[in-house]
Amino acid sequence: MNVADTQKVLVADDDAINREVLGELLKPEYTVLLAKNGAQTLERAARHLPDLILLDVMMPDMDGYEVLRRLRADPQTAHIAVIFISGLDRPEDEANGLKMGASDYIVKPFNATVVMARVALHLQVVRQRRMLERLANVDGLTELANRRRFDELYEHEWQRARRGSQPLSLALLDIDAFKQYNDRYGHPAGDRALRAVSRLAAAGMRRPADLAARYGGEELVLLMPETGALEAQGVVAGICTAIAQLMIPHEASNVAPILTVSVGGATLEPGSREQSAELFEAADTHLYRAKQAGRNCSIW
Numbered sequence: 664m665n666v667a668d669t670q671k672v673l674v675a676d677d678d679a680i681n682r683e684v685l686g687e688l689l690k691p692e693y694t695v696l697l698a699k700n701g702a703q704t705l706e707r708a709a710r711h712l713p714d715l716i717l718l719d720v721m722m723p724d725m726d727g728y729e730v731l732r733r734l735r736a737d738p739q740t741a742h743i744a745v746i747f748i749s750g751l752d753r754p755e756d757e758a759n760g761l762k763m764g765a766s767d768y769i770v771k772p773f774n775a776t777v778v779m780a781r782v783a784l785h786l787q788v789v790r791q792r793r794m795l796e797r798l799a800n801v802d803g804l805t806e807l808a809n810r811r812r813f814d815e816l817y818e819h820e821w822q823r824a825r826r827g828s829q830p831l832s833l834a835l836l837d838i839d840a841f842k843q844y845n846d847r848y849g850h851p852a853g854d855r856a857l858r859a860v861s862r863l864a865a866a867g868m869r870r871p872a873d874l875a876a877r878y879g880g881e882e883l884v885l886l887m888p889e890t891g892a893l894e895a896q897g898v899v900a901g902i903c904t905a906i907a908q909l910m911i912p913h914e915a916s917n918v919a920p921i922l923t924v925s926v927g928g929a930t931l932e933p934g935s936r937e938q939s940a941e942l943f944e945a946a947d948t949h950l951y952r953a954k955q956a957g958r959n960c961s962i963w
C-alpha cells in the first residue's frame with residue numbers, strides 16, 4: 664500500500680494517555696488524527712473525512728453517543744465507520760452502542776492486538792463498501808458517472824433548483840457517425856475515442872456540483888446546477904472546441920474528416936413549472952435537431 668492509499672483513523676478520547684497510546688499503536692499502519700473532545704471530533708471528522716473513528720463514549724463536553732448522532736445527521740460524515748471504545752463494560756452499554764450504528768464496541772482497558780485487529784477488519788469493510796459504491800455508480804470504460812448515478816443526481820438537483828428558484832442546465836452530447844468510426848478503425852479505437860471525449864467532458868465541468876455522466880453507448884449527459892443557458896452554452900462550446908482540437912481522424916465521416924459531436928441542451932429557468940422528464944425530453948429533442956441540421960453543432 665503506498666502513502667496515498669493509507670487510511671485515516673481519528674482517535675477521539677478526552678484522556679491524553681489513551682490518545683497517546685492509541686495514536687502510537689495505529690501510527691505505523693495508518694494516518695492518525697487526534698481529538699480531545701466531542702466538538703473537536705466533529706470538526707476534525709468534517710475537515711479530514713477519516714475512514715474510521717475510534718470514539719470514546721465518556722467525554723465531558725459531549726458524549727460519544729451524541730457525537731455519533733451528529734456525525735450521522737451530516738450527509739458528509741454520515742458514512743464514517745465508528746468504533747466505540749469505552750470503560751462502560753455492561754452488555755447493555757455495548758448493545759446500545761451497536762444499536763446506535765457503531766461498527767464495533769471495544770471495552771477499556773483494551774488489548775492492543777485486539778484493537779489493531781478490529782480496526783483492520785472495519786477498515787477492510789470500508790474499502791469494500793467504497794468498491795461497491797464505485798461499481799454501482801461509475802462507468803467502467805469512461806470512468807464517468809453512470810446512468811444510474813445521473814438519474815439519482817438529476818432528480819435531486821432538479822428538486823433543489825425548483826426549491827431554490829435557480830436555473831439548471833442539461834446537455835446531451837452524442838458522437839457523430841460513431842458507427843462508421845468503429846467500422847473504419849475498429850472497436851478498441853472507438854473505445855479510446857469515447858474515453859478521450861469523456862475525459863474532455865469531465866474536464867470541462869466548472870462547479871463541484873456539475874456532473875458529466877455516460878448516459879448510454881456514445882451518448883454523454885452534462886448536468887449543470889445553478890447554471891443558466893448562456894453559461895451552459897459556453898461550457899459546451901469549450902468542450903466541443905477541445906474535442907475538435909484532439910483532431911481524431913475520422914475519414915469515414917461525412918460530417919468532417921475528424922471526430923465531432925452533436926449536442927442538445929435545455930435549461931430549467933427559475934420559476935418554470937417544467938417537470939424533470941420534460942426538461943430531459945427538451946434536451947433530447949434538441950439533440951435530434953442538431954443531428955438533423957447536419958451534426959457537429961449544438962442546439963439549445
Ligand code: GH3
Pocket residue numbers: 804837838839840841842843845849850851852853854857879880881954958
Ligand atoms: P449519429 O451521428 O446519428 O449519432 O450516428 P452514430 O453512428 O453515432 O449513431 P448510432 O446510434 O447509429 O450508433 C452509435 C454507435 O456507437 C453504435 C455502437 O456500436 C457505438 N458504441 C456505443 N457504445 C460504444 C462503446 O462503448 N464503444 C464503442 N467502440 N462503440 C460504441
Ligand code: MG
Pocket residue numbers: 676677678719720721722
Ligand atoms: Mg473518556
Ligand code: MG
Pocket residue numbers: 837838839840841842881
Ligand atoms: Mg452517435
Ligand code: MG
Pocket residue numbers: 837838880881882
Ligand atoms: Mg447515440
